[in-house]
Amino acid sequence: MSQELVTVTIDGRTVQVPKGTLLVEAAKQVGIHIPVFCYHPKLDPAGLCRMCLVQVEKMPKPVTACTTPVTDGMVVHTQTQLVSDLRKGVLEFLLLNHPLDCPVCDKGGECDLQDLTFAYGAGTSRLVDPKEHKPKAVDLGPFIVLDEERCILCRRCVRYDHEVACETQLVVEERGHHNLIATAKGQPYEHHFTGNVIDLCPVGALTSELYRFKARPWDLVKVPAICTGCSVGCSVELHFRHGRLLRVIPRDNPATDGGWLCDRGRFQYQYVQSEERLTQPLVRRNGELVPVSWSEALDEVARRFRAIREQHGGEALGVIGGGRLTLEEAYLLQKLARAALGTGNVDHRVSGQVVAGLSQFPGRIADLSEADTYLLVDCLPLETAPVLDIRIRRGLERRRARLVAIGSVLPRYRVRHGRIGVRPGETAAVLRALAAALAGAKELPALPAGVDPETIRELVALLDKGQKIAVLWDGRDPATGRTLLEALRALQGRPGSRSIHLLIPGEQPMSRGAAYMGLLPGYLPGYKPVTLAQVQETLRRLWGLRQLPGKGLDTAGMLAAAAEGRLKGLYLVGANLALTWPDGDLVRKALAQAEFVVVQDLFLTETARMADVVLPAAPFTAKAGHYANLDGLVQAVAQPAQSPGGAQTDLAIFGALARTLGLEWKTGVGEIAREWQALGLKVAEGALLPGAPADLLGPAAEPAAAGTATVRAQDGELILVPVDRLYAGGGTLAFDPGMARVANRPEAYFHPEDLRRLGLAEGDPVTLSAGEAAVDLVARAAAEVIPGTVQVPRGLPQAPVNRFGGAAAVRVTRRVAEVKA
Amino acid sequence: MANMLTAIAKGLGTTLRVMFKPKVTLEYPEVKKPRSQRFRGRHELRIYENGLEMCVGCELCQVACPAHAITVIAAENDPNNPRSPGERYGYKYQVDLLRCIFCGYCEEACPTECLHLTQEFELAAFSREALVYQKEQLLARAPSHFKVPENVYPPYTGRKVLVAE
8 A cells, every 4th residue: 555645525524545545444534434244454355245335426326435445536425315225225135034033142232233233224124025044053163153044144254264364164155045154165164263253253143152142242341461372472352251251352463463363362261260270279198189278388388498498408499480470470480489499490491492582583473464485493383373374374375475494393384385394303404504505605514314405595595585584483492593593694694685583482372571580590580691790789689688599400400300309399380391391201200209399280280280289370360460472572461350269370379488488578560560670671561572692592512413313213113293283282271171172182193105104094093102102192194294204292181292202213003993892 | 075075976977987988908918909000020031832931041131220130141052952942041040139129121121022020019038048039930830822933033953063065
């Protein structure tokens, strides 16, 4: 759209709008509401419903305001008798076959058809014949119920599916009066963004299965909040009735969600009021976890931690905070560890991810909507941060952006794109060659088998053409990270101008904020190294300490130390390590060996079951504070609701624990903000947190060591690649009744060739084994799997892939079908 | 003396006159005072001729109530054992008669003519809880003369699967 302005007069009001603006949008600017059904600002104009007909001077017939761009000097009338008659007529047609079951319909009260009929329609119907009957209450997909009778065929859902979600699942079938919304081939409507059609539907044809008949719009208490499901941090609105969370809808925020939510963000909310949520602290007595009072549990924690500290020193304690903490909570937890427990062993990383954001090449989520080149490194944005993928898909399809994916896991896109598939651990070698090629080297370093040097040259040519390059990396392998930065620096150094934006969609929602708040060994709040004398001095004064503990162990170090018996006490906050940490055996050993383990979580997770004390934490609906998302954007949230039962917010628990330890800390949100101010940290709504320093990626390793495959497969073995899946995981997902219908089943994905070679068929029960570890799964064919590897979702409670301790060579055997009694 | 006698005679005269007038006192509770046809007493939820509940759980009565006396929670009908025609029924229906001001707005709001205020006015109880009437207490005992309207609620046969052609 050009910036040239045109003048248009609508109902006598003159407005200047950019050329190309649609009439309906221009009218909004002067406060004139033109009724629409099929038009939606985020979809392409369609002109289907004819509700927006208006009169334009010098045009012979009424025109649709939703498809007509304004021109200079246009004079428009929206309030004439003709327009009024037209609206009445259109509504009469729309209501011909529309059932009058508003009292039953979930949309009643927030229905466009209801509202516009009230405003512009006729009072009574002239129809005397029976109405057309169509299927009602059709299960369109796992979360969506379709009522064909109520559909007015505006096709917003179909258009959304094609234009925004870039899928081709929804179609319109049949002709005329018999038009039906259906899916291509009659398959269930399933992808990660189906829920958005519920918001788009102007009538009650598409409704949510989980919200079905639960409430009326006027019952709902609507509270703005931030989705804590992944690191994107979408703006949402929580709808409560009688204190129960009944619905989650998006709030359009151009910096994050862009008005769309993924299905997990939208539909995973029932865990908040799950019966299985912990409501009372549990303490292990004679080998059993028994419920006790808060004061009893906190006394026990304080007593045991103090005893360990006195006996073995602060180094014998470790604190691991998961990814669900607000900035305030993360700050207070590291303060608790450093100042109250006297240990430098603090970390927040629980999934094997090393960094969540780097200070080099900082990217914003909105950059994805403008980038002309995407480089995906070992990254599946669709599964870890789904809303990002909407921007990428649209970029590929609408802006003809180019995309290259490198890694042992490759995404799937409809349009043509580059794919460089390698074995786990080989990504760094490809990037090293890319860096060399970008730096102008004639001779490329050794490439993994199957990657042609010509491919790298093509990639260089492609990156050279890019003006705005978005790079997405999963943040796991430090060697990949170092070589990636090397390659990006080489790219930056090439002739021509370009901007490079690096985003790291991590698995933990709040790791970016936790890292900034000092939940990292060796880094104090604000990424200040623990060795920096000046910061030490400030903190000592602020926290009233004589000695600040030095650099401690990271998660891997803590687990290893605990397994060896050096670390005696562990405090795990929202960290289900038994399921998420790449090496599950190490976790089990560490938790068994440690003298005293405290787990703070919403549910009795795999990890909590091994704890000595379990503290019940409140879900995000009870929290107030600030969150930081993957590009560092800080968003403030007021407490949406009270938490029922005896669970407390993490902030309240940390405060209570500090007081039980005999410290006179003030731990309110306001006091913490004052401490931030004293430390020079700028944390406020809309602020951008800086990224982590690159030395988190560790020292540069020998070129030979980095970039070689971590595992080699023998004959008949495949290399196991743990992959992210949106609906896999323990924690909140496993305990959410609404998610059961989509939760990932224990499945292993094979390349179709491998499946054939192994003599297996789709759906065969298989066992993957390596040494003593074995996991039972069901075989599935997937074309995007790299030949010679087998992918298994991470964090499945029924089939924990971390039994293999990361990528491993596994033997695949077919299980004999179990005989059912 | 004469004055006194006159007064007695006057008084007895009145008694005598009233004795032959129609009686005003009612033998309550055996006999009840007639009420206006539009009298607004306790709520009742009508049922259709065929025994189905007329309430579909739309909550319009709840939103119309100026005293916040009504609470409705709806649920999906079991197609094998439907409570009401259509997909939705009032799973929970409470009227807090202590809050109710008997204005009749709920009756006016009801789109199915289910809710109406009866002639019953004897609404005393010994506890507050007892005056929060539940759905079982509010449902009419006998079917009304109302028929399930045609073309509005097609019989609910349960969820359909999207079938491949």
